[in-house]
Amino acid sequence: MSSGAAADVAFVAFALVAVAAGYRVFRTDSMVRATFLLLASFLAVGAILVLLAAEYLGTALLFMMTVEMVVMALFMVMFMMNPAGLNPMAMVHQPRLAAGAGVAAGVALAGVAVVADFPDAPVAGSAGAVAALGAELLGPSMLVFESAGITLLATMVCAVVLSASRGRYGPTHDGSVAPPLDPGGDHRPTDDLVEPGGGGHGHHGSHS
Amino acid sequence: MTAARQLHPVPAVALVGAVLGIGSYLVAVTRAGVTARVAGQRLGLAAITVAPLRRARRLLGQQVTTTERPDSATWVLAPAAYAGLAALALSVVPLGPGTAVADVDTGIVVFGAAEVLAVVAFYLHGWSPNSPLALAAGYRHVAAALSYALLSMFVLIAAALPAQSLGIGAIVDSQAGLWNVLRQPLGLPLLLVVALGVTASGPLDLLDGTDLAGGGGAEDSGVQRLAWEGARAVMLVAFAAGAAAVFLGGWHGPLLPGWAWMALKTAAVAGLLVVVQVQGARVSAERFVAVSWTVLLPLAFLDLLAAGVVAL
Amino acid sequence: MTLATVLVAAAALVGIGLWGALGQQSFVMLLMGIELMVNGIILAAGGLWAFAAGGVPTGQVLVIVAMLVMAVEMAVGFALVVAVYRARGADTTEGIGSLRG
Numbered sequence: 162m163s164s165g166a167a168a169d170v171a172f173v174a175f176a177l178v179a180v181a182a183g184y185r186v187f188r189t190d191s192m193v194r195a196t197f198l199l200l201a202s203f204l205a206v207g208a209i210l211v212l213l214a215a216e217y218l219g220t221a222l223l224f225m226m227t228v229e230m231v232v233m234a235l236f237m238v239m240f241m242m243n244p245a246g247l248n249p250m251a252m253v254h255q256p257r258l259a260a261g262a263g264v265a266a267g268v269a270l271a272g273v274a275v276v277a278d279f280p281d282a283p284v285a286g287s288a289g290a291v292a293a294l295g296a297e298l299l300g301p302s303m304l305v306f307e308s309a310g311i312t313l314l315a316t317m318v319c320a321v322v323l324s325a326s327r328g329r330y331g332p333t334h335d336g337s338v339a340p341p342l343d344p345g346g347d348h349r350p351t352d353d354l355v356e357p358g359g360g361g362h363g364h365h366g367s368h369s
Numbered sequence: 370m371t372a373a374r375q376l377h378p379v380p381a382v383a384l385v386g387a388v389l390g391i392g393s394y395l396v397a398v399t400r401a402g403v404t405a406r407v408a409g410q411r412l413g414l415a416a417i418t419v420a421p422l423r424r425a426r427r428l429l430g431q432q433v434t435t436t437e438r439p440d441s442a443t444w445v446l447a448p449a450a451y452a453g454l455a456a457l458a459l460s461v462v463p464l465g466p467g468t469a470v471a472d473v474d475t476g477i478v479v480f481g482a483a484e485v486l487a488v489v490a491f492y493l494h495g496w497s498p499n500s501p502l503a504l505a506a507g508y509r510h511v512a513a514a515l516s517y518a519l520l521s522m523f524v525l526i527a528a529a530l531p532a533q534s535l536g537i538g539a540i541v542d543s544q545a546g547l548w549n550v551l552r553q554p555l556g557l558p559l560l561l562v563v564a565l566g567v568t569a570s571g572p573l574d575l576l577d578g579t580d581l582a583g584g585g586g587a588e589d590s591g592v593q594r595l596a597w598e599g600a601r602a603v604m605l606v607a608f609a610a611g612a613a614a615v616f617l618g619g620w621h622g623p624l625l626p627g628w629a630w631m632a633l634k635t636a637a638v639a640g641l642l643v644v645v646q647v648q649g650a651r652v653s654a655e656r657f658v659a660v661s662w663t664v665l666l667p668l669a670f671l672d673l674l675a676a677g678v679v680a681l
Numbered sequence: 682m683t684l685a686t687v688l689v690a691a692a693a694l695v696g697i698g699l700w701g702a703l704g705q706q707s708f709v710m711l712l713m714g715i716e717l718m719v720n721g722i723i724l725a726a727g728g729l730w731a732f733a734a735g736g737v738p739t740g741q742v743l744v745i746v747a748m749l750v751m752a753v754e755m756a757v758g759f760a761l762v763v764a765v766y767r768a769r770g771a772d773t774t775e776g777i778g779s780l781r782g
Contacts, residue, residue, distance in 0.1 A: 169682050169735075172682040172686070172687075176686070176687075176690040179690065179694060180690060180694060180697065181718075183693075183697045183717050184697050186701065186717070187697075187710070187713075187714070193440070193443075193496055194440070194442075194443070197443070197489065197493070199716065202694070202717065202720060203698055203720055206723060206724050209687070209690075209724060210723075210724070210727045210744075213682075213687070213727050213728060213730075213731040213742070214731055215727050215730065215731065216473065216475045217474075217475050217478065217741075218481055218741055218745070218748075220475045220478040220482055221478060222723065222748060223482045223486070224482045225748060225751075225752065226482060228518060229487060229491070229716075229745075229751070229752070230517070231488050231489060231492055231756055232759070233713070233759075235508075235511070236709055236759055236762065237709055240708065240762065241707060241709060241772075242705070243724045245438070245440065245499065252705065252710070253705060253706060254704065254774070254775065255703065255704060256704055258703065259699075259700050259701075259703035260704065262700065262703055263696045263697060263698075263699045263700025263701075263703070264700075266695055266696045266699045268692075268696070270692035270695055270696070271688070271692040271693070272688045273688075274684075274685055274691075275685050275689065277690075279733040280733045281727070281732070282732075282733060282734060282735030282736075283732055283735070283736075284731045284732075284734075284735060284736030285729065285736060290474075290741070291474050291475060291535060291740075293738045294738055294742070296738070296744075297738030297741070297742060298742060301739075302739065303739075305745075305746065309745075309746070312749065312753060313753065316752075316757055317756070319756075320756045320757060321762065323760035323761060324759075324760045324763040329722065329757065354685030
């Protein structure tokens with residue numbers, strides 16, 4: 162693990178970036194900027210992990226989070242009404258409960274961090290950490306590794322099933338029907354939407 | 370396990386800057402020459418060496434126009450981040466025996482991470498101008514980028530297997546007897562496909578494609594345009610250096626000193642890429658995504674499987 | 682850079698993530714809150730591994746499991762967002778009220 166004044170300064174800088182960027186995620190109007198502020202927070206945490214002598218974990222976090230955040234930006238633009246933040250917007254509910262819970266959780270955990278008596282066994286150095294991780298994953302933790310693989314496979318199947326164009330709830334062009342006027346009722350008629358299947362309304366019966 | 374060998378920061382930054390600066394200029398000259406040759410023009414050596422400088426001077430003097438309500442911060446960030454990532458990728462590549470800016474233990478992962486972070490730069494390049502053609506170009510290139518990112522990961526990990534290390538210096542050392550391009554024949558072609566995508570050029574010229582009136586660069590002008598085009602050339606040099614180190618044996622070679630061989634191999638890869646860039650017809654994003662996931666990715670699996678079996 | 686400072690930073694991230702996850706109406710922002718919380722957990726696990734566990738490799742495996750959880754949660758979360766939008770036309774938590782009793 163890096164030690165010395167330079168490492169301390171770097172750690173404080175990265176920690177401040179991570180926390181400030183995390184806070185700005187929920188305060189900024191532009192949704193795309195919010196996504197990349199979250200990416201900045203992850204990059205800062207990855208850098209701290211590298212400072213803590215977990216080199217592979219830090220760089221792998223950088224790698225993973227980048228692609229996740231790009232995909233999240235795509236979804237932001239798809240689903241948010243104000244992706245560029247051209248109008249000020251705040252879509253919050255239960256704001257005081259949420260703020261209270263957040264502050265309480267943060268203070269409680271920070272209290273534990275400061276007060277609790279952790280064992281003192283610093284890691285020796287980063288040389289060999291990657292090899293040790295590899296040997297561990299393919300040795301004693303092989304079960305974790307294999308279940309991770311199967312979990313990811315199940316996730317891929319699940320994501321495709323839920324969102325494929327021949328979806329579980331009917332073909333997706335039916336999904337672009339406007340929501341019902343009263344909850345649980347039939348969808349509004351689709352006369353004004355183009356029906357590729359030809360004539361008639363494409364609604365399915367009442368939803369459960 | 371190689372420990373991190375590091376140069377002193379000041380000569381390191383200067384070395385990376387010099388390599389990228391000279392390299393990108395040579396790339397621009399080569400591209401001017403190949404383009405002139407393909408177009409049937411008869412330009413002498415003097416003309417093509419001056420052409421990129423002339424273009425740069427013209428762009429520097431050009432007025433910078435802007436669009437309505439662009440995202441100015443990310444518009445400036447995109448080329449800066451792209452060039453910075455190229456510098457990051459080059460810093461983990463050994464340019465000669467024992468001469469890497471930071472030959473870290475996880476060099477291959479850093480190299481891959483730099484290339485994946487470039488996708489963020491592509492998205493921002495398309496998003497920031499607040500212009501429909503730019504956005505469309507950015508989106509279609511992100512779709513292709515998510516496909517080739519996976520390819521690159523498998524190919525680079527397969528190259529790391531014989532070295533039993535993730536550091537690029539160790540990978541170069543493991544090629545002292547036999548280059549990876551011969552040991553893993555599928556690796557370099559796939560990595561060159563990735564290189565075309567990372568520099569958004571040639572068959573994967575989806576980001577700044579002329580079919581979308583310049584795509585992400587449609588609204589760029591003046592210094593902005595020069596910065597983005599310069600960043601693309603810089604990334605080409607960095608990626609070519611990485612490909613030469615990982616697949617062509619890096620600085621190994623008889624007679625000449627290590628850095629000369631590295632320069633020659635980088636120039637060979639970069640030259641090949643420039644020729645493909647100028648001559649290659651653009652592939653549509655849907656077709657590339659389909660081919661990438663159904664053909665190229667299984668080939669990458671095969672490459673990794675073969676490397677794994679050999680390593681056992 | 683001591684264990685206490687690393688854990689305080691992680692606690693701050695978890696707190697901010699919880700605030701966002703509870704307070705945001707939009708599904709995608711809610712997912713970002715959860716991501717921030719797992720980010721804090723990863724930082725805490727990394728800090729504990731480096732300072733209190735002596736670099737035992739199982740600690741790194743814990744961090745990898747946390748990253749796996751993040752990936753799975755995001756993939757399934759976005760698939761659900763798409764499915765809910767197609768079935769109900771809702772992209773905020775106020776738009777789906779089927780569990781309201």
